[in-house]
Amino acid sequence: DGIRDAQESRGLGDVYKRQHFGIVETSLGINNSYIPESVLNTFLKRHMRGDWGDADNEQRNFNKITLRKCQGGRLLSKYTYQDKEVTIVTNGWGWGQDPNKKTLCRTFIRLPHEVS
Secondary structure (H helix, E strand, C coil), rough: CCCHHHHHHHHHCCHHHHHHEEEEEEEEEHHHCCHHHHHHHHHHHHHHHHEECCCHHHHHHHHHHHHHHHCCCEEEEEEEECCEEEEEEEEECCCCCCCCCCCCCCEEECCCHCCC
């Protein structure tokens, strides 16, 4: 579950503290979904802590491998609010650590059918 994943992710030391998640963008579907911004912010914070929500075991394992490599991988989390599913994807995680350089990292908050 998400709590266990977050606890296991803490075992990676200060990896989360050293990284950022780039520019955060929301999709048109999310913007029109009537999901409160406070809920989306909570999901984003969970994603950034390593709580992958409803992601399946295969994706959780992939996320853990990405965290250990810190070389531009992809992190994916899934959450549910009422009857709506929300997917958060960070592409390029681990890139752009230097705040003086342009980051290649981007985080997208989308509805599942909008994720490529």
